[in-house]
Amino acid sequence: MTTIQEVRAEIEEIDREMIELIHRRVGLAEKVLESKQKEGMQINDTGQNHVVLDRAVDSATERNLDTSSVKEIFEILIRMNIERQHELSGEGNLP
Numbered sequence: 612m613t614t615i616q617e618v619r620a621e622i623e624e625i626d627r628e629m630i631e632l633i634h635r636r637v638g639l640a641e642k643v644l645e646s647k648q649k650e651g652m653q654i655n656d657t658g659q660n661h662v663v664l665d666r667a668v669d670s671a672t673e674r675n676l677d678t679s680s681v682k683e684i685f686e687i688l689i690r691m692n693i694e695r696q697h698e699l700s701g702e703g704n705l706p
């Protein structure tokens with residue numbers, strides 16, 4: 612039988628992986644901003660936000676996860692990326 616310590620070690624490993632993935636995702640803000648500045652695009656792209664959220668909700672549905680919770684997580688991830696792009700463009704935390 613698995614001990615609580617073993618399960619917690621597995622959770623810790625997953626948490627570390629998630630932090631690394633969040634770091635990678637936020638890290639892409641620089642490349643995205645560069646392309647947007649070249650193309651004259653706005654930082655917040657509501658159409659793309661929908662694409663990302665719909666994709667996350669579909670994946671969550673396939674795995675029988677609570678879709679509204681998964682959507683909240685992805686809304687936070689999108690916000691973090693947008694905030695990072697604003698920081699990098701020297702605008703601070705504008706909406």
Ligand SMILES: C=C(O[C@@H]1C=C(C(=O)O)C=C[C@H]1O)C(=O)O
Binds near residue numbers: 643657660689692693
């Ligand atoms: C990363 C982008 O910039 C913003 C952040 C997004 C995201 O974190 O997925 C999606 C759309 C944009 O509002 C992008 O346009 O792809």
